[in-house]
Amino acid sequence: MSVTVEHLTKRFAGGSHPAAEDVSFHAPAGAVTALLGPSGSGKTTVLRAIAGLEEADAGRVRIGGEDCTRVPPQRREVGFVFQGYALFEHLTVRGNVGFGLRVRGVARKERDARVDELLELVQLQGYGERYPSQLSGGQRQRVAFARALATRPRVLLLDEPFxxxxxRVRVELRAWLRELHERTHVTTLLVTHDQEEALELSQQVVVMHEGRVRQVGTPLDVYDRPATPFVASFIGNANVLRGRVEGGRAALGGLSLEAPGGAPDGARVHAFVRPHEVRIARAVEEPAGVHAVIAALTRVGDLVKLSLQLASRDTLMVHMAHTELEALGLSQGERVSVGIRNARLFVEEHAG
Known part of the structure; x- marks a missing residue:
């Protein structure tokens, strides 16, 4: 069951800008679509408008082609999983999972069979008589998923569920959610600010910032082909270098990269370079080219994070495997040669 959002706008009293402004995207049936962006980007507002928990000031929401913009939440046939579980503490696991079915007047025998089916689906067989207070955080969230799925919703809406x-539990539940989706194939919209979560779980990503959609595409699209400077800087936590076009090349912090197509000499440009796209070597082995000094070096498990200071005083963050650094035999304070494997350049006046 697909979901289509058309030119949705929502303002809250006292806000200087709309929480969501002219938001449009299509979430394909049977897929996971992630709404990704920083806090305050409008993700949850859009999700709540799809659920009918917020009334949009403008625009439309279609579920399976049906205009649901003015349809009450209980008639939209959506399941909602909240960040804070929102379980009924006075009810057992079985009582929580079967709550929606009981409200709808489903017969006891049918309700019990559906609850048993769902407890197996979320791997909580044998936990039915426990109360939420007797469960771990991960188990409580799985109960919330089972409750949301109990009424066989057309669409599953997840608001920062992990x-x-x-x-550790977030990583485990991401793997569990992938398996759950493969078994149910229910159309799912996932709100998250976690890039890794969005890129790992979804087939489509809607990147939002300041209430607007900045890019819609597959995880590879938004990572490899960012459409705006915001997407380029947000996805992958890129280094930002600034410079000008000179003779058809972009001069940035001592580095020379191919200028964006059509950029005239003198145009100001931004280059976004992800930390793993920076190549370094011993300066003595590559005496020509751009050099930098390793200003700081931190090991995080198998990953090493280096801070390089270029002669221009610009800083480049570099991520590399610990074994790769060991092979180079480099340490803090040493001089290195710097190269860029890949960069995304934008002319400054096109920033957005």
Missing amino acids: AALDT
């Missing part, structure tokens, strides 16, 4: 969990 944000309250620690890193």
Whole structure:
């Protein structure tokens, strides 16, 4: 069941700008679509408008081609999983999972069979008589998923479902959610500010910033072919170098890169370079070219993060495997040669 959002705008009283402004995208049936962006970008506002929990000031929401813009939430046939679980503490796991079915008047026998089916689906067989307070955070969130799926919704809406969990549990639940989606194939919209979560779980990403959609595409599209400077800087935490076009080349912090097509000499440009796209070598082995000094070096597990200071005083962050650094035999304070494998350049006046 596909979801289409058309020119949706939502303003809240006292806000200087709309929480969501002219938002449009299509979430394909049976796929996971991630709404990705920093806090305050409008992601949750859009999700709540799809659910009918917020009334849009303008625009339309279609579910399966049907205009649901003015349809009450209970008639939209969507399941909603909140960041904070929102379980009923006085009900058992079985009571929580079967709550929506009981409200709809589903017969006890049918309700019990559906609850049993869902507890197996979320891998909580044997936990039905426990209360939420007797569960771990990850287990509580799986109960929330089972409750959302109990009424067989056309669409599943997830609002930062793993944000309250620690890193290890988040990683485990991401893998679990992939398996769950492969079994249910329910159209899913996932709100997250976590790039890794969005890129790993979704087939489509809607990147939002300041209430607007900045790019819609596959995870590879938004990562490899960012459409705007914001997307380029947000996805992958890129280095930003600034400079000008000179003789058809972009001069940036001592580096010379191919200028964006059509950029005239003198145009100001921004280059976005992800930390793993910076190549370094010992300066003595590559005496020509651009040099930098390793100003700081930090090891994080198998990854090493280096801060390079160019002669222009610009700083480049570099990420590389610890084994690669060991092979180079480099340490803090040493001089290195710098190269760029890949960069995305934008003319400054096109920034957005």
